[in-house]
Amino acid sequence: MTAATAFPPTVTDAPSRGVKTARLLRSEWTKLITVRSTLWSLLLLALLTPGFTTLLVWLNEHNWAKADPSQRADILADPTSFILGSGLAFSQLTICVLGVLVMAGEYSTGSIRSSLLAVPKRTPMLAAKCAVFAFAVFVLGEIVVFPSFLLGAKIIHNHAPVSLGDPGVLRAVIGGGLYLAVLGLFALSIGALVRHTAGAITGVIAFVLVLAPLAQLLPGSLGKHVHAYMPSEAGHLIGQAHQSKTDLLSPWQGFGVFCLWTAVLLGLAAWLLNRRDA
């Protein structure tokens, strides 16, 4: 170890480059792309979405004649929603996991302390993290959702023809990426609140997969309303080409409800981040 002979102070004397926001975003971007969990999660999303679209749409196409008439009616009423839902129902979990890891991972590894030493104003740090993560998930989400939709539409074409040019379809498909981006932020906010990787992942997945769908079992109009306003349930309405008769909310209204939930949770996360000891 002879390193003590050289303590080069030169380059740091250069004036700092870039505006503060850009620096924060660049730093958060590096954080996101330099851990393997990001690459694995996004790779899984990219494989599972077309995979499940193909599998589930093909199964329905294959069993079309034997299927329950009401099920056929559901698919025919909104093939877009059916195709998008087939792909995302399970692949969305990768984003739930990644969203939690992006924030709770900082706590489990201790890197949150370095992050806060570098950026002691905590709200801008959280905001930059959200912006970078949502952007990445949105872009990759669109890249994955569009071909998956086209694939599914091709498979089911003989029974339920649908194309991007039909009313509401393009918006619904773009909505798939939007939904994933907000879902990522939703999971991130839970990660920030819980600060514990395993607990937060369990919580988010249990909520999205189990608790929210279960709400419709509540009796009468109460169940219907609670279910309609559950974050992820309201959010995936954006993947419908048009509002179904049984839905309380329109696609954009549902997405708005999801965004509102997420915004409230992120606000709470920011407030606690500023108050809590790191």
Place this chain on the structure above:
Amino acid sequence: MIEARDLSKRYGDKLAVDHLSFTVQPGTVTGFLGPNGAGKSTTMRLLLGLDRPDTGSATIDGRPYRDLAEPLRVVGALLEARAVHSGRSAYNNLLVLAQSQGLPRKRVDEVIDLVGLGSVAKKRVKGFSLGMGQRLGIAAALLGNPDVLVLDEPVNGLDPEAILWIRNLLKRLASEGRTVFVSSHLMNEMAVTADHLIVIGRGKLMADCTTEEFIERSSEKSVLVKSPDATRLAELITADGGVIATTDGDELTVRNLLAPRIGHLAASAGIELHELAPQAASLEEAFMELTRGSTEYEGSIGDAPAEGSAA
């Protein structure tokens, strides 16, 4: 310069830091001493804005840490617990920090070379030894070429060669006019590194003085005398007001009488001396003496640990 004013921090029912005030001056290495659980790490976390104090405030160059626009260019910190992402490489961990401060990539390469991690820079931190982790932490602290350094137990887990390297690095940083604040529970390490000491016990300030003063103040001085005629010399010393603390064959430990006086007594009685050595109390002993009774987790074996650990 670091200033702490009336800092207190309570965790549950435990008062970790108890109305602590001190100033850390630039240009010297200031050691921050205390037994385990004394509140050193908590104090440092309060200085760095990671925890919020219940009372009081801390400033660095006159401003609270949270108000620093590019904090890593002002303060470099090494925390006790590992503070990097284990799934990320050493290089990328530093790059993340550099980008947040608008520092060029070249600076990351510089600090990696500086701490000697060049060969493992692209490896994930997960596989790093404690020593490598400490080096990475020091690289992060030096990244922004800061004027103030706050280092929590920097020599923890390092081999002797690396300890020497840190010691020289700290001294050099201080000689460049920087403020260097280093915590340790290794008293003897501080004795050779720090010029100034801030000692705490149970979150309270116990001493704030130069290292020399600290040793001088905290411990009685004694003189080691060796003579083939120790018994007769002991009588003379006692008659002159000295106290024989210990006797071991031809070896005496004398208190209350200075070495020149003992030499004079021996010479005038014609007693042969083989050794006459004033004993500076080690920092370890001085520290034990000062913090006795203030340790958080007291051992139950023996009540005079200072004797055995004197170096």
